[in-house]
Amino acid sequence: MRLFEILLALSCFALLIDVLFVQTNARKTGLVLTIGSTVIFLIQMFIEGYRWQMLLIYIMTGLLIIIVSSRHFQMGKNRKSRKLLKYSSASIMVILMAVSVGLSVYMPVFHLPKPDGPEQVGTQTFHLTDLSRDEVLTEDESDKRELMIQIWYPTENKDKTKRGLLFPKDKEMFKKYIQTYSTSLNLPDFMFDYWKYSKTNTYENAEILPSTNPYPLILLSHGMGTSRVLHASQAENLASHGYIVVTIDHTYSTFATIFPDGRVTDYKTKMKTIDERRKIGSMWTQDVQFVMDQIEKLNSGVIKSQFEGKIDLDHVGAMGHSFGGATAFNTTYLDHRIKAGVNMDGSLFEVKNRDVINKPFMFIRSGSFKDWLVDFKKDKNSDNEINNEVNKQLSDELSIMENVTNHQGNVIYVEGTQHFNFTDLQFYSPLIKLTGITGNMDGKRGSDIVNQYVLDFFNTYLKGTGGDLIQGPNGKYPEVKFVESSEL
Known part of the structure; x- marks a missing residue:
């Protein structure tokens, strides 16, 4: 995984921990996590670039930011419904996070190893x-x-x-290139889209x-x-x-x-x-x-x-x-x-x-x-x-x-x-x-x-x-x- 992908996964997990275990009156903790996660999310998307393996983490990060932000502005309200939400969805979120991290690790944005010659x-x-x-x-x-x-x-x-880049820089050429691969392997085009970063x-x-x-x-x-x-x-x-x-x-x-x-x-x-x-x-x-x-x-x-x-x-x-x-x-x-x-x-x-x-x-x-x-x-x-x-x-x-x-x-x-x-x-x-x-x-x-x-x-x-x-x-x-x- 790339640097900000790792940080985003960690911040997503931190937001989940905040929702599950941090008291609602810990306003500063939630605010810091929300701002930090938002910054990491934006940097990862615009600097490293989107890839489909991270989609579940993108979605969960967005949802958790909304939940934590809402709790910050609605302290003590709907505590019963919020308690139901966190216990019914926590296990699902952990599983989805693990799936997304697994896809990112086992289908990585790879770069060629550095040559060992002097030139x-x-x-x-x-x-x-x-x-x-x-x-x-x-x-x-x-x-x-x-x-x-x-x-x-x-x-x-x-x-x-x-x-x-290892693959064609031109977007149209790259699209045609991965379409040829995907057709040969009977897989959807988006499966190879992340190759554009290699x-x-x-x-x-x-x-x-x-x-x-x-x-x-x-x-x-x-x-x-x-x-x-x-x-x-x-x-x-x-x-x-x-x-x-x-x-x-x-x-x-x-x-x-x-x-x-x-x-x-x-x-x-x-x-x-x-x-x-x-x-x-x-x-x-x-x-x-x-x-x-x-x-x-x-x-x-x-x-x-x-x-x-x-x-x-x-x-x-x-x-x-x-x-x-x-x-x-x-x-x-x-x-x-x-x-x-x-x-x-x-x-x-x-x-x-x-x-x-x-x-x-x-x-x-x-x-x-x-x-x-x-x-x-x-x-x-x-x-x-x-x-x-x-x-x-x-x-x-x-x-x-x-x-x-x-x-x-x-x-x-x-x-x-x-x-x-x-x-x-x-x-x-x-x-x-x-x-x-x-x-x-x-x-x-x-x-x-x-x-x-x-x-x-x-x-x-x-x-x-x-x-x-x-x-x-x-x-x-x-x-x-x-x-x-x-x-x-």
């Missing part, structure tokens, strides 16, 4: 159109493939701008920090059905350590993507078969390669921007989560411009002719990977194979991992995590743990572990520094387990 972080968004590719996920045959990307970079923030640690359109050397580049892809928004903290942390990070929205494979003209696209991707996965994977790979082409134009000055000459195109990495992690692997394998890559808990969509990868690569898997590996090997050796094609795909993927461990790479898993511990979703609400899509590990701890190992990996292979964490087990992070090639 402040700036960000800019770009709208790109690949005129060489038709959009195959829409019915209009004239559509071309459009992407939104967000670039994160070190800055001094000379203009002293305020921290940016802040990043980033300064929009700030000038890039001058440097004698250009900054290494990392391309980051989200998972299927999510969006680049869920990887903002990862991008911030890398940028704070001297990287330029480009997060990509793979259009029509996100919950929502907002374009500058106000259009909001939703999820239209279908992947029921392995062949369909490969086709979409090929599209995402082409997305990353197209974005890389545009970054080259930004760096050369063909596209005018503040990034001209600031990007080190000889030291480029790719990373992603889930399907985006598989895309990072595929792009790293195919594109000579990408020197190293990280796959965060993503099963590969393409394993043919991918046996030997001659570049540094790291697979980071969730805590269930070890058990899955044991079970898979048992099923593979049994006579009860349900789907030979799927098993062959997974077996080939393990062979790729084995080759990675033998060629400047790592396969690790993090105990206590699940699939979405590799995204910012773990910050949205403690209730998400109940769904099982995040593990029992604290969200900030999980985020820190992933950030540190990703940073150490890219520092090693893109900057030539670090390497302590990826060498083997580390006492600071006992949750991280290294998988040997013999185990795969």
